[in-house]
Amino acid sequence: MTRRPWLLLLLAVLMRVVGCVLRPIPSRDGVAYLWMAEQWAANGLGALFDSVFHPLYPFAVGLLLRAVPGSIDTVVAGQIVAAGCSALAVLPVYFVTRRLFGERAALWAGVMFAIGAWFVRHPAECMSEGPFHLCVALWAAALLAERPRALLAGLAAGTAFLARPEGLALVPAGMLLLARRDTTRAAITHAVSAALVALLQPLGSLWTGHGFVLTPKAAFNWEVGAGAANSALGHYLTNLWHMPGDAWEGLGYLVFPLMLGGIVWRWRRGLDVRDVALLLPFALQCAVFPLLRSNLRFVSGFGVLLLPFAGLAFATLLQRGRWRWLLVLLLIASEAKLWLGNPADRTFERELGRWLATQMSATDTLASDMPRLWFFAHRRPPPPRVIRPEDLVHWAEQPSCRFVALRRGRSDDAQTGLANAGFAVVELPAELRAEPDAGSVQLWQRPR
Secondary structure, three states, rough: OOOOOHHHHHHHHHHHHHHHHOOOOOHHHHHHHHHHHHHHOOOOHHHHHHHOOOHHHHHHHHHHHOOOOOOOHHHHHHHHHHEEEHHHHHHHHHOOOHHHHHHHHHHHHHHHHHHHHHHHHHOOOOOOOOHHHHHHHHHHHHHOOOOOOOHHHHHHHHHHHHHHHHHHHHHHHHHHHHHHHOOOOHHHHHHHHHHHHHOOHHHHHHHHOOOOOHHHHHHHHHHHHHOOOOHHHHHHHHHHHHHHHHHHHOOOOOHHHHHHHHHHHHHHHOOHHHHHHHHHHHOOOOOOHOOOOHHHHHHHHHHHHHHHHHHHHHHHHHOOOOHHHHHHHHHHHHOOOHHHHHOOOHHHHHHHHHHHHOOOOOOOOEEEEEEHHHHHHOOOOOOOOOOHHHHHHHHHHHOEEEEEEEEEOHHHHHHHHHOOOOEEOOOOOOHHHOOHHHEEEEEEEOOO
């Protein structure tokens, strides 16, 4: 067996290690996953269903925390799980592309996934994309094997749904391919096996008293997306218009055009059912997500399925082009955002949160427009929606609330309400004033 897939795995691991070092602070959504993981590790599985987020990623992080209790930081555990899963996904990406388009295309598809800025950054920031990348790539590998593995593909699709709700889009794509390449029985096997795994989400929700809900994200996304807009259709069309730009950013400045080029190249020669199966989940996702909002994060999960087309296009260009080394340099440079962009690691939010945890009793609460600060202060992060000034005032008015921390310029409209609730601006402790980001945060305290 060629050494190329293992060298790609090594490259993917190294890139994700560097990404974790450069991004030591979780994203806003990342802290919600980590909170779920901590709660289930300490209090049981019920905590995995007390959120709008799906449970697979926090379950895996919680398993690691339980395996080595007290020996590993939660953020590090989250990075190990997310980055580890994402790195492993390079192997099925390589093998799927090799089966479809040959060795050269497989090599470059693997390189694009290994070094892709957002393929690296999302797992480093403790997001569920890491396990989702792996599930999606394994689904494709099982379906596109010489003899399709309907059961394994169904299990991968169901597991992808436990990571992210859009994983459900894999089921119709898999059924289409199996019905055309194999048998109707295989398509049904795929759907049933996926459903049996996916049912763990609504059954867990029912078990914990939230009712039989297929995905809590559906109602939540409607409430914060098209459902909250003055015009649902206008909201949808606006975000649909923005999606190509977000895909260009989220999948790679050069990689996304290569994906489109590879798709067009295949289209002109006649797409077969395998091509359609890879394209369909991404197309379904693009049709649904404008109901929430366009976001570059949303494209990376199923963007893995488009990498074979990018690998095909790049391998073809290298074979026909005269300036091969320049094309390779352009590919590397197009992913330099991970290295050149401001890391925005928000380390001050971590340090302030840890300090606040030492100033509060177990029953004290806080209010902040920085979800990461809640997590590092050992308080449950708020739901993943925009935090409005009126939300901050409402939380501050609770008798148990002792501190409020605001980003200057973000929530200034809350200041009058905070003053009326008995809060006053206080100076940060000396050890925090020395932090580079300290001047951008205003701390309020209610006297005891």
